[in-house]
Amino acid sequence: MEWNNKQVLYVVYLVLIVFIIISLINWVNTKSKNLDYSQEYYARDLALLIDSSYSSVGDLEIKYKMNDDFNLNFENNKVSIKKLEGLNEGNSFYFTKNEIQANSIPERLDQINQIVIRNKEDGLVISDE
Amino acid sequence: MNKKGVSDVILWTYRLLILLVVFFSIGFIISQYGVFDVDTKDLEFNVLFNRAIYSKNCLSYEDERVYPGIIDMDKFNEIVLKNCFKNDNQGIKFSLEGKELFVNKDFYESNIFLCNIPGKGGFKCKSKQFFVLIKDKDSVKSGFLNIKVVKKNE
Numbered sequence: 001m002e003w004n005n006k007q008v009l010y011v012v013y014l015v016l017i018v019f020i021i022i023s024l025i026n027w028v029n030t031k032s033k034n035l036d037y038s039q040e041y042y043a044r045d046l047a048l049l050i051d052s053s054y055s056s057v058g059d060l061e062i063k064y065k066m067n068d069d070f071n072l073n074f075e076n077n078k079v080s081i082k083k084l085e086g087l088n089e090g091n092s093f094y095f096t097k098n099e100i101q102a103n104s105i106p107e108r109l110d111q112i113n114q115i116v117i118r119n120k121e122d123g124l125v126i127s128d129e
Numbered sequence: 130m131n132k133k134g135v136s137d138v139i140l141w142t143y144r145l146l147i148l149l150v151v152f153f154s155i156g157f158i159i160s161q162y163g164v165f166d167v168d169t170k171d172l173e174f175n176v177l178f179n180r181a182i183y184s185k186n187c188l189s190y191e192d193e194r195v196y197p198g199i200i201d202m203d204k205f206n207e208i209v210l211k212n213c214f215k216n217d218n219q220g221i222k223f224s225l226e227g228k229e230l231f232v233n234k235d236f237y238e239s240n241i242f243l244c245n246i247p248g249k250g251g252f253k254c255k256s257k258q259f260f261v262l263i264k265d266k267d268s269v270k271s272g273f274l275n276i277k278v279v280k281k282n283e
Contacts, residue, residue, distance in 0.1 A: 100186040
């Protein structure tokens, strides 16, 4: 069977479409699994969530789930988050502590995928359950 | 190369050029609409502003309940504000009824001129004015609370 120019062109177009779709899926997949991005996101989100919790007028309880296990550190007014994986340096973000009310913030929580933030009469409490 | 061969080369060069244009266009569109950094600048400032106004542990007046938006003048002092906004990487200036109070005054005054310098080591600033009610002893009057924050970039 001998292919004419038009048929060759359609095959090239088909290959091109498949190539672009595969490249796009692969690229989006790589970006979505980017550890640095998710750590940066969680560090900022948690620090800002703690900041916001101090402003609550009534009682507050937030269960915060993450899509993987991380090591969290809350020392020196800073949320540091790190996944034990290769040479990963981890990410951190500052929060503004309110020292007028009682705070029960652990120095670190290891290998957890959920934390609970409570702000009630007895103060702000962060725990893993 | 005969005449047909030459026209084929021209045709395929043209197609390859179109292919490259398509590739670069897709790359350009994705880079324009893809969000790869987490920008929380406005949120960071608004969370701090709201704490001053809404938290019973900061400036809000409280009897049996909290009155968000009513400032208790008894709480408007540097000790309360310093403990309410404990963070060494920011300086805050509060102005109410002609009275100015600072949290981390040295940090604020030495970095206020370095606002809007991007990147690590730079600073970001924001100020906001709130219309508030001021509870001073037994009287309540209206006024404006100005808050200006200088934050170190992280």
